Amino acid sequence: MTPILTLLICLGTLPKPTLWAEPDSVITQGSPMTLRCQGSLETQEYRLYREEKTAPWITRIPQELVKKGQFPIPSTTWEHAGRYRCIYGNHTAGRSEPSDPLELVVTAYRKPTLSALPSPVVASGGNVTLQCDSRVALDGFILCKEGEDEHPQRLNSQPHTRGSSRAIFSVGPVSPSRRWSYRCYGYDSRSPYVWSLPSDLLELLVPGGEIHSIAWSSLSLRAGGEESRLRAAPGGMMLDAEGPGGEGRVCGEKPSLSVQPGPVVAPGEKLTLQCGSDAGYNRFALYKEWGRDFLQRPGRQPQAGLSQANFPLGPVSRSYGGQYRCSGAHNLSSEWSAPSDPLDILIAGEEPSGFSQGPTLCTGPAGGAKMVMAGTRCGGPKGERDRQRQAMGREGETQRKQTERLRVPERGLGGISSEQGGAAPHPSFPSPGQIRARPFLSVQPGSTVASGENVTLLCQSQGWMHTFLLTKEGAADPPLRLKSKRQSHKYQAEFPISPVTSAHAGTYRCYGSLSSNPYLLTHPSDPLELVVSGEGPDPVLSELKGSAQALLPAELWNNNEGGE
Numbered sequence: 001m002t003p004i005l006t007l008l009i010c011l012g013t014l015p016k017p018t019l020w021a022e023p024d025s026v027i028t029q030g031s032p033m034t035l036r037c038q039g040s041l042e043t044q045e046y047r048l049y050r051e052e053k054t055a056p057w058i059t060r061i062p063q064e065l066v067k068k069g070q071f072p073i074p075s076t077t078w079e080h081a082g083r084y085r086c087i088y089g090n091h092t093a094g095r096s097e098p099s100d101p102l103e104l105v106v107t108a109y110r111k112p113t114l115s116a117l118p119s120p121v122v123a124s125g126g127n128v129t130l131q132c133d134s135r136v137a138l139d140g141f142i143l144c145k146e147g148e149d150e151h152p153q154r155l156n157s158q159p160h161t162r163g164s165s166r167a168i169f170s171v172g173p174v175s176p177s178r179r180w181s182y183r184c185y186g187y188d189s190r191s192p193y194v195w196s197l198p199s200d201l202l203e204l205l206v207p208g209g210e211i212h213s214i215a216w217s218s219l220s221l222r223a224g225g226e227e228s229r230l231r232a233a234p235g236g237m238m239l240d241a242e243g244p245g246g247e248g249r250v251c252g253e254k255p256s257l258s259v260q261p262g263p264v265v266a267p268g269e270k271l272t273l274q275c276g277s278d279a280g281y282n283r284f285a286l287y288k289e290w291g292r293d294f295l296q297r298p299g300r301q302p303q304a305g306l307s308q309a310n311f312p313l314g315p316v317s318r319s320y321g322g323q324y325r326c327s328g329a330h331n332l333s334s335e336w337s338a339p340s341d342p343l344d345i346l347i348a349g350e351e352p353s354g355f356s357q358g359p360t361l362c363t364g365p366a367g368g369a370k371m372v373m374a375g376t377r378c379g380g381p382k383g384e385r386d387r388q389r390q391a392m393g394r395e396g397e398t399q400r401k402q403t404e405r406l407r408v409p410e411r412g413l414g415g416i417s418s419e420q421g422g423a424a425p426h427p428s429f430p431s432p433g434q435i436r437a438r439p440f441l442s443v444q445p446g447s448t449v450a451s452g453e454n455v456t457l458l459c460q461s462q463g464w465m466h467t468f469l470l471t472k473e474g475a476a477d478p479p480l481r482l483k484s485k486r487q488s489h490k491y492q493a494e495f496p497i498s499p500v501t502s503a504h505a506g507t508y509r510c511y512g513s514l515s516s517n518p519y520l521l522t523h524p525s526d527p528l529e530l531v532v533s534g535e536g537p538d539p540v541l542s543e544l545k546g547s548a549q550a551l552l553p554a555e556l557w558n559n560n561e562g563g564e
Contacts, residue, residue, distance in 0.1 A: 014096035015040050017069075019048075019086045021102060027076050028197065029108040037069040039088035039096060050082040051101070081106040081193035107185070109136050109196035114184045121205045121287045121294060122180075127172030128204060132184035134165045134196060139189040141167035146181040146201065157186070171204075179334040180204035205285050205294050207327045207339045253279050254338040255328045257286075263478055264346045264471055264511070264521065270314030273324060275340065277307060281328030284309035285336065289323040299328070321347040321519030344478060346469070348511055348521040439468065441510045441525040449500050451534035457495040459510035459525065466515040468493035473507040473527075484512075505532040 017039040027033045037046050046069045048058050057080060061071055069088070073080055084102045089095035112134035122128045132141045134157075143153040157165040165186065174180055181203045185195040255277035265271050275284040275297075287294035297309035307328075313320060325339040439461040449455050459468040461484075469479040470493075482493035491512075497504050508528045511521040 013094045014089060016097040017046075017086055017088050017099045019084065019099040019102045021104060025102055026105045026107065026195070026198075029076060029078065029106050031076050033073050033076055035071040035073075035084060035086075035102070035104070037071070037086035037088060037099065039069070042090065044090035046086060046088050048084060048086045050084050053082060055080070055082065055084075076106055078106050078108055078191065078194045080104060081191070083193070103193060105193050105195050107195050107197045109138070109186060109194075110134070111197035112141070112184055112186050112199045114182060114199040114202045115292060116202060116204060119287075119290055119292065120202065121207070121291070122172070122174050124176050124206055124208070125173045127170060128174065130169045130171055130182060130184070130202065132167050132169070132186070132199065133160075134186045135163070136165065136186065136196065137163055138165045138186035138196065140187050140192075141165075141169075142185045142187065142195070143167075143169045143171075144183050144185070144198075146183065147179060174204060174206045176206040176208040176335045180206060205287060205327065205336060207325075207336050253277070255279070255281065255284065255326055255340050257324065257326045257340040257343045258476075259343060259345065262471075263344055264348050264469075264524075265314075265316050265320075266349045267317055267347060268315045270312065271316065271345070273311040273313065273326070273343070273345075275309050275311070275326035275328065277328050277337070278305050279307075279328065279337070280305075280330070281307050281337065282331040284326055284328050286311045286324060286326045289325070289342075291322070316345075316347060318347050318520055321345055321517070323519075344519065346479065346511075346513075346519055346521050349523045438523040439465070439510055439512045439525045441508060441528045443528060443530060447529060448531040448533065451501055451532055452499045454496065454498040455500055455530070457497070457508060457510070457528070457530075458492060459495070459512075460490050460492040461512050461522075462490060465491050465512035465522075467513045467518060469511045469513065469521065470495045471509050471511070471524075473509070475506070479511070500530075500532055502532050502534075505530055 017037050019035065019037050021027070022034045022036060024033070035048060037048060039046070044067075046066055048066075048071050049055070050058075057073065058071060065072065069086070081104055084104055085098040085100075087096050087098055112132050115131050115133075116122075117129040117131055120128075130143060132143065134141075138157055140154060140156050143155075145152075153169050155167040155169060157167050160166045167184075167186075169184075171180070171182070181201055183198040183201055185198055187193075187195045255275050258274050258276075260272050260274065262271075273286055275286060282299050283296060284299055285294050285296050295311055297311060299307040299309050301307050311326075323342045323344055325342055327336040327339050329336045439459050442458045442460070444456045444458060446455075457470060459470065461468075465484045467481055467483055469481050471479045480495060482495065484491040484493050493510075506529070508530060509524040509526075511524055513519075513521050
């Protein structure tokens with residue numbers, strides 16, 4: 001700072017001016033911007049200066065602009081970055097105090113990546129970790145919340161792989177009444193006002209919950225001889241209209257989530273999840289449990305009083321399997337509704353760990369034989385076998401203890417009828433019942449039955465399965481799940497239908513799954529058509545749920561043992 005400028009500042013007697021940047025104080029390299037200084041009197045003179053280091057570019061600005069307090073930069077570079085103040089004055093009133101400092105930040109480095117761990121969907125009152133990663137070796141990171149003047153969080157970078165850097169921020173507790181949108185930047189401590197480009201915007205989704213207490217105000221209206229009440233919450237947000245004999249609904253009511261063509265899909269196929277509500281939501285969000293992101297779509301109104309959004313997914317792979325929910329929101333509100341009931345998406349035919357594509361029959365010098373996994377060489381090294389055993393974990397141990405003999409599948413199940421004594425192979429060296437990883441579906445007493453009779457659909461597998469699922473072609477209900485039971489050297493589940501009606505007629509298939517990932521299914525069984533003769537009542541497939549104990553996928557994660 002020059003001695004004359006120092007003297008002017010020290011002699012300041014006028015109120016300090018206001019210094020701001022247009023369009024913003026964080027500007028991308030190469031973009032135009034202007035610093036503006038405004039005093040409280042008829043000013044004859046403005047001065048702009050940078051702390052710690054002089055700024056030669058200021059002296060090149062035309063005086064007619066300087067007298068107006070305008071300091072334009074046609075093309076911003078890293079040399080313009082720094083901490084600035086300004087003063088003003090005239091010959092009669094003297095000089096002002098310096099303005100508050102303005103930090104001019106120039107973004108130039110490659111943008112980092114911002115992610116939420118474990119998921120950007122956070123329960124109300126919860127905390128979340130935001131991780132900022134850069135492929136450039138930087139000393140520090142800054143986390144900024146969009147739309148609010150909160151002080152940014154700054155952290156030094158953590159040791160990471162060579163040539164990259166990272167910082168981990170903690171955010172929370174969060175609430176559904178505010179927006180939680182963030183960007184992060186990285187910087188080098190040698191040039192603290194030269195940052196990276198901003199990361200892509202990361203928005204957290206905080207679904208609403210039950211509203212336990214609201215101070216209501218009511219307005220009575222009369223129309224058509226009947227009285228209704230408009231109810232409003234504090235702040236003027238209308239929640240609902242209540243009429244005679246009807247209960248009002250809060251705006252946070254959960255939407256419904258459905259899927260077309262169905263929840264069971266094969267790899268490569270496409271599906272559409274539809275989130276809908278009669279609460280008048282203008283936008284919807286779809287998210288997967290433990291997912292790294294969520295999707296947002298504007299709502300549309302296919303009919304009066306109903307809004308919905310479609311979320312096309314696919315071509316699907318095994319990573320699409322899981323539990324999905326959706327929430328809705330109004331355009332003028334930052335609050336999301338309570339989440340919908342969960343919807344399970346199941347991937348069939350994508351072999352989970354432990355399912356075989358077909359074993360190999362190996363013969364020894366003494367004429368003995370053994371089964372090994374497809375792709376495994378006969379007499380392979382023991383280390384390879386050990387690694388395969390370890391990969392199966394607890395499920396493999398359960399299978400090894402339960403099975404005493406190796407049984408080749410009977411004719412009709414895709415194999416040759418024979419039996420061989422000896423210890424059972426580990427599931428990594430699968431039993432022949434795991435050939436093609438496809439269960440077998442049968443019906444007792446037969447596939448043609450009179451209305452009113454009882455039938456049982458039996459899903460069986462030679463190889464170990466934790467759970468069996470039964471689907472009906474064209475049914476809107478989710479698949480039925482039953483834990484497998486071991487009987488006569490097979491694993492099976494019985495799905496009774498009692499009594500049978502015309503609504504039960506149709507084509508059925510069954511699948512198997514392991515507890516290690518209940519959203520990955522085997523290939524389907526061959527289809528079985530159930531023919532019902534005679535007239536009967538018109539129930540839905542969900543009657544089955546009254547006679548079979550269904551398992552939720554979440555329970556399968558906590559139960560890794562097969563049934564006896």
